[in-house]
Amino acid sequence: MGLRFIFMLTRNDKTVEDAEQHLITALAAGVHHIGFKDVGLPFERLKQLNEAIKAGGATSYLEVVSLDKESEIASAKAAVEIGVDILLGGTNVDAVLPILSGTEIQYYPFPGKIEGHPSALTGSIDEIVASAVELNSREGVSGLDLLAYRSTENVTGLMAAVCAAVDKPVIMAGSIGSRERIEIVRRSGAAGFTIGTAALDGDYPADSPELETQLRSIQKDVAGVNNHLSPLGPKNLEQSFAGFSETWSPKIAGTINNMQVKLVKLEGEFVWHHHKVEDELFFVHKGKLMMRFRDRDEIIKEGEFIIVPHGVEHCPVALDGVCEVLLLEPSSTLNTGNVRDERTVSDLEYI
C-alpha cells in the first residue's frame, strides 16, 4: 500500500464553515481519505459530514484538538456517536481507550508531549520515540499521529526515528505543503500524511489555487511518490507512421516487459523465414497484408491482426502498395528470423 493522503476539511485547527461544499469537490477529485476536527461546526453537521464522506466511499477521520482530559473524553464520545472510521490525535490514551472499546474505530493518538495552541510537539527525539514505543505496545492503538512539523527537533530525523521504532502505521500531520515534503514523509516510512489549510488556501504548488486543482496536484504527486504514476503518455499511430518512410525496417514504438511494440511499413514481398522461439503478432493499421504460409495464404485487412506462432514458416506480402503494420513480439525477435539477408535489421531505432 502506498502513502495515504488525508485531506483535512480544516483551517487553524477548526473544521471550516463550507466543509460540505469542499467535501463534494474532494470526492469528485477522487480523494479517499477525508478528515475534520470536532470543533468549528455544530455536532449535527459533523455527523452529516461524516455520513457524506462515507457515502462517497471515503474513509473518515476525526482529529482531536483539545488536549485537556475532559475535552478529549468528550471528543472520543463524539467520535463514537458520529461513527468515524479513524480517530486521530489526543494524548489521554487511558481515558479514551475504554470509550472506543467495542467499536470499530481505529485510534491513532499523538506520541510525545503536545503543548499550546496551535499545538506544538515538545521534547527531544528520544523522548518522542520512547512515547511512540509505549503507545505502539498498547492494545486498541491502531497507529500513531505524529505532529512532526510542529516539533522544533530535526523533523526528518524525528519522522524516521519514530517510524523505525514502531510497527504500527504512522500518520504525519502538519505543514506538508509540497512534493519535496511528501517525498521526505514517504522516505521516513510513514503510512500517510494530512493536508488541510495548504490546499484550502491554494498554497500547494499547482496550476491554480482552486481546491480541485490543488487536490489533483497533491494526488498526482502522491501517485508519483508511490510509483503509481506512469510517465508515459498516449502514442498516436497515425503520427508515428507519418514519422518515417523506409519499408521493411521496424521501429520500436514501446516496450512491455520483454516485449516490444514495433511499427513497420511493408511494400511488396518479404522473405520466407521462421522464428525459433518468438511468436509474432501483426496488426494491420493501414493497407492490406497477405501472410503466406506453406499450406495457405491469409489476408489481413485494416483493423485485423494475425498471430504467427514460433516455428511456423511465413512470408509477409504487402498488397496494394504500402501496408502499415504494428508488430507485437519479444525484443529478441529478428525481422528475418532464421534468415540473414540485406533486409535483416538487428539494430532497431526508437520512434
Ligand code: NI
Ligand atoms: Ni517473422
